[in-house]
Amino acid sequence: MLSTSLVGLASLATLSSAACTRELLVDAANKWVFLQSSGDHSDFDNLSYNLTYLENNKTASIISGLPAWPQVIAFNRSVYDTTLCKTFTEIIVTDPAHPYVIATQMYLGAEGNVEKIDSLVTDKGDWAFNATGYYYWNSLEKWDPIPPEKRMSRDALKAVADTYPDRCNNKSVVVPFNTPCARLEGGAYTGRGNLSANTCDIGGLPEHVLMSNRRYVIDEEMGTVDIFLGFQGLDRTRPNEGTPDSHFFRIEEGKIKYIHTVSACFVDGCGMNGTGIPPLRVA
Numbered sequence: 001m002l003s004t005s006l007v008g009l010a011s012l013a014t015l016s017s018a019a020c021t022r023e024l025l026v027d028a029a030n031k032w033v034f035l036q037s038s039g040d041h042s043d044f045d046n047l048s049y050n051l052t053y054l055e056n057n058k059t060a061s062i063i064s065g066l067p068a069w070p071q072v073i074a075f076n077r078s079v080y081d082t083t084l085c086k087t088f089t090e091i092i093v094t095d096p097a098h099p100y101v102i103a104t105q106m107y108l109g110a111e112g113n114v115e116k117i118d119s120l121v122t123d124k125g126d127w128a129f130n131a132t133g134y135y136y137w138n139s140l141e142k143w144d145p146i147p148p149e150k151r152m153s154r155d156a157l158k159a160v161a162d163t164y165p166d167r168c169n170n171k172s173v174v175v176p177f178n179t180p181c182a183r184l185e186g187g188a189y190t191g192r193g194n195l196s197a198n199t200c201d202i203g204g205l206p207e208h209v210l211m212s213n214r215r216y217v218i219d220e221e222m223g224t225v226d227i228f229l230g231f232q233g234l235d236r237t238r239p240n241e242g243t244p245d246s247h248f249f250r251i252e253e254g255k256i257k258y259i260h261t262v263s264a265c266f267v268d269g270c271g272m273n274g275t276g277i278p279p280l281r282v283a
């Protein structure tokens with residue numbers, strides 16, 4: 001929690017309620033990315049006095065957590081939910097000294113200031129972590145805006161995205177996978193073969209795993225749904241608890257084309273006791 005005495009947080013509680021525009025969200029997300037690159041929050045003038053900053057689902061501070069440490073950002077991507085007034089951002093840091101993959105949801109309040117930053121900061125020891133792989137496979141994907149005539153409603157996007165976490169606890173749920181389709185998980189990619197013919201229908205999805213506490217960022221223009229959720233038992237040291245996780249879906253014409261996941265293990269290696277990347281499949 002930030003104290004109100006912090007210089008530079010010139011948030012104006014007296015501003016009248018502003019409609020949540022895409023421009024406002026773009027501005028906030030850009031400031032977030034800049035903050036992570038500079039390590040200095042003083043240019044982020046749209047932070048609320050009572051900002052809540054969560055790092056891997058734990059209360060932390062932007063003045064001592066990762067945002068305080070400038071990073072060379074190899075790639076960033078943001079999407080915007082004007083209905084919930086939220087943003088979602090992917091940041092990839094490939095610096096060999098300390099690579100990271102960061103997934104962040106931000107919540108803006110009625111005055112247009114960021115009130116909550118919910119960030120998953122993953123690095124070595126997290127599920128299938130490989131920032132170089134995340135960067136490489138991501139660079140082969142196409143995430144252009146959806147042409148206006150092909151855009152889906154937010155309800156339709158949410159329904160498609162929810163089939164995937166629902167399926168993990170109910171194998172009767174049918175997930176509409178596109179062909180091609182690929183899942184980028186920590187840095188490992190399911191689409192290693194023919195990139196124009198891949199499918200995500202490759203089995204290996206769990207059958208009795210609850211994906212709980214879902215928090216959404218839905219962008220109709222980008223055809224995306226990001227879901228922050230608790231992935232039950234992904235970290236084997238806490239089998240009955242949700243591991244902090246982001247599932248980011250790109251949906252085209254009703255079908256899932258890409259899935260990017262980021263999972264912050266409670267302990268390095270997620271309790272798998274392996275020396276390398278934890279296996280991709282969850283039994």
Ligand SMILES: *[C@@H]1O[C@H](CO)[C@@H](O)[C@H](O)[C@H]1NC(C)=O
Pocket residue numbers: 010011012023024027045046112
């Ligand atoms: C907040 O964001 C808006 C829109 O980008 C901007 O006009 C305003 O000056 C910013 N700063 C404060 C302190 O509200």
Ligand SMILES: *[C@@H]1O[C@H](CO)[C@@H](O)[C@H](O)[C@H]1NC(C)=O
Pocket residue numbers: 048050052109115116
């Ligand atoms: C922060 O302050 C705003 C405006 O007073 C309020 O609406 C919001 O609920 C507060 N958020 C938290 C997390 O306390």
Ligand SMILES: *[C@@H]1O[C@H](CO)[C@@H](O)[C@H](O)[C@H]1NC(C)=O
Pocket residue numbers: 033034037073074075076077
């Ligand atoms: C974030 O990505 C945008 C678009 O690719 C790029 O122009 C910008 O420089 C990036 N920001 C940082 C801090 O790397």
Ligand SMILES: *[C@@H]1O[C@H](CO)[C@@H](O)[C@H](O)[C@H]1NC(C)=O
Pocket residue numbers: 130132133134136187
């Ligand atoms: C990470 O991904 C890159 C790109 O696919 C690959 O060359 C490298 O071997 C991977 N590293 C590990 C440790 O798997």
Ligand SMILES: *[C@@H]1O[C@H](CO)[C@@H](O)[C@H](O)[C@H]1NC(C)=O
Pocket residue numbers: 170171172173174
């Ligand atoms: C499992 O999914 C099927 C198909 O969507 C649905 O009919 C059924 O009610 C679901 N079962 C539970 C327990 O939710």
Ligand SMILES: *[C@@H]1O[C@H](CO)[C@@H](O)[C@H](O)[C@H]1NC(C)=O
Pocket residue numbers: 194195196197
């Ligand atoms: C990849 O798959 C597509 C679609 O099935 C096919 O047209 C193409 O020839 C394949 N390419 C290779 C290199 O196998």
Ligand SMILES: *[C@@H]1O[C@H](CO)[C@@H](O)[C@H](O)[C@H]1NC(C)=O
Pocket residue numbers: 057213229230231242243244245
């Ligand atoms: C995060 O924290 C909240 C509140 O403390 C809790 O309800 C939730 O289950 C936690 N885990 C995840 C992954 O959201």
Ligand SMILES: *[C@@H]1O[C@H](CO)[C@@H](O)[C@H](O)[C@H]1NC(C)=O
Pocket residue numbers: 236271272273
């Ligand atoms: C990992 O090792 C611990 C301690 O030896 C053991 O209790 C646990 O069952 C092991 N977990 C797995 C997934 O092998």
